[in-house]
Amino acid sequence: MCTAMDSAVEIDLSGTIFKTKRLTLKAINGSYLSKLNDTVNKYYFDKDPTLFRHILNAHRDGTVHVPRDVCPMLFKKELLFWNIPLSLVAPCCWKYLYEAESDVETFKILLQEENKYDSTNKVDEAQVGIKQTMFAGDSMTDSEVIEDVNENQIGNKRTRASxxxxxxxxxxxxxxxxxxxxxxxxxxxxxxxxxxxxxxxxxxxxxxxxxxxxxxxxxxxxxxxxxxxxxxxxxxxxxxxxxxxxxxxxxxxxxxxxxxxxxxxxxxxxxxxxxxxxxxxxxxxxxxxxxxxxxxxxxxxxxxxxxxxxxxxxxxxxxxxxxxxxxxxxxxxxxYNGLHIMVLSLRYSVKELLLLGFSFLIAVVVYGCLIFSAEIETDMFPSTQIAMWWSLITMTTIGYGDFYPTTTWGYVVGIVCAINGLIVLALPIAAIASTFSSLYSRNADFQKHMTEVRKQKQILCVEKETLMHCETFEIV
Structure with a gap:
């Protein structure tokens, strides 16, 4: 005898019919599909059937796999609509899903830092459109977006002081x-x-x-x-x-x-x-x-x-x-955008810079004390402060030569200090360089997109003026 959980359910997605068991829909607790009315066997949603196929597979397999032919941000919104927990996303898809999100965050930074003034002091409609696209999923209204893009223009551009x-x-x-x-x-x-x-x-x-x-x-x-x-x-x-x-x-x-x-x-x-x-x-x-x-x-x-x-x-x-x-x-x-990106990369790499300074300070103190102890029987390092000066110069691979080890244990400390200095400097700097590379490459895409949007608007304006001119000529 067929139970209610084994009953077939039809889900219509913009004309595409999906058939499954009600037990499958109940597989993910708290999902939108698990809360459907049990007395109804047919449902209709005005959604993309291509994306829903992966949502249904998530209920069957218990794991979400992000399709590579779909924008990750769009698929994430689809998961939120169907109330699918992000914890079910498979580890093999994490990079693809969150890499796009990082790119969007980078574009938001660039848009906020973008110069909002042109020679005519007019509202840049291209920036407004781009910001509306970026913040489409946020709670900001269109008027708030436009006001945020032009916050320094409103109310000031008529005064001489402004x-x-x-x-x-x-x-x-x-x-x-x-x-x-x-x-x-x-x-x-x-x-x-x-x-x-x-x-x-x-x-x-x-x-x-x-x-x-x-x-x-x-x-x-x-x-x-x-x-x-x-x-x-x-x-x-x-x-x-x-x-x-x-x-x-x-x-x-x-x-x-x-x-x-x-x-x-x-x-x-x-x-x-x-x-x-x-x-x-x-x-x-x-x-x-x-x-x-x-x-x-x-x-x-x-x-x-x-x-x-x-x-x-x-x-x-x-x-x-x-x-x-x-x-x-x-x-x-x-x-100059290049200089601007360099300043931005330093501003958004404060954590890495603090990590570099903190780890470097610890290493300077440790190796300064070690070399002072290793050279305690010599007159080369009269104080721990001078020893820490030596460790700082050694870790940065400068090596002035004013102070240097003379004993066997001093040589050992010097070797370890120099190698550790390369590691301590290289790791945070690599993260800072990655931030700069990301900002620089995304800025190139951003500037190219802004140029293309403005070109398209100019073409549309010319076509609109031409159409109006033709209509006026026909009337005459």
Whole structure:
């Protein structure tokens, strides 16, 4: 006698009929099919029959296999619709299923980082369409998607302050903004070159900025050589001479330029609170402060003579920060995708970088203590701090040669330290390189897709205008 569980069930999927036993549908507890009404033997669903074949096989076999001719993200949505647990997905299909999901997450990152401004300040419909496609399965509405894509445009583009902000912040907002960006980078390079040659003897002259200089190092060759003998040439040039007037004017121009740009940039910022959350903006503020302090001491070296030596160290420390101005060149990441991807890969590899630093720190301490113990009977490593310095230099395969093992056990520790250094450095760097490779390759696909979408929209617009023109001609 046929029981209810052995009864046949017909499932119509858009005209394709599937026949199975009700017992098969009950195989996966909690699935959509297991909850169907037992009094009905025929069901209809407006779904893809090709995908349903694999859903039905999952009920028969107890395992889900992802078909290779179907988009993994689409098949995952199908599993969610039929309430099939992801734990039933076979291990052989994990890579295919989640690799596509990783690609989508990468595309979302690229879309969020994509420059949302063009020369006309109009809404980029291509980006809106792509974002609607990416977030189709999320709870975001169409209006929320459009608002998220253009969050920096809404409510600001009619004001003069917002136009100035876009001009300074977004090189892609207009041709003039791009020209300004390149001029800004030119000034950055010029200022760094000025700092590089700042202590070159050929551009140093006798003191003219200090009112009553105590020592003129360049007035007499004997005095100059004597001071170099006591101190060193760099200290003598820095404390007892002044830069050439032309070089000083160039440096003051760069200082004034960066300060004015930072003031205007901050005053035109629409969100002052988030301004200080940007590392690039904080770097500019710090550089402006260091430039003001170092320029003041450059013109008042008599203060450095009257006070203790630590004041001179403070001046030299702030002057050394001039080299950080070269980091301002990363402003180009908003124009060149390659530089932008490199910055992104570092940002999204924080865990790997922390792992690298933590594991490297442990290894430095361990091998520093081991080499100190191995060389305890020699005078090569006077302290554990020097021993840790040696382990750091050895693990990074630099090897200055200022400290080195001299005993048998010291050689053994050195060999193990060098080999372990290669391993510790290689593993996290490989993960960071993988992140960069993924972002770079997906960015190339993203840019190509954006170009094709825009081309298609232009073609459709031309065809629409042509059709309207023909209809107007027929009416006339």
């Amino acid at each position: 136009r100035v902000w876009l001009f300074l912040e977004e090189p892609g907002s207009s041709a003039a903004a791009k020209i300004w960006c390149f001029f800004y980078i030119f000034v950055v390079i010029l200022s760094v070159v000025a700092y590089i040659i700042w202590l070159d003897p050929s551009v140093r002259v006798s003191q003219y900025l200090t009112k009553n200089p105590k020592v003129d190092a360049l007035a007499n060759q004997t005095i100059y050589e004597y001071m170099v003998y006591i101190f060193n040439e760099k200290v003598v040039l820095l404390a007892s001479t002044d830069p050439h007037p032309a070089l000083l004017c160039l440096d003051i121009f760069c200082v004034v330029f960066f300060i004015l740009e930072a003031l205007v940039h901050f005053s035109m910022c629409p969100d002052k609170r988030n301004y200080f959350l940007n590392a690039y903006h904080l770097l500019k503020i710090f550089l402006c402060i260091s430039m003001i302090i170092s320029t003041y001491f450059e013109c008042r070296k008599d203060l450095l003579d009257e006070h203790d030596f630590r004041l001179g160290e403070i001046y030299h420390a702030f002057k050394s920060c001039y080299a950080l101005r070269l980091l301002l060149i990363f402003r180009l990441h908003k124009i």
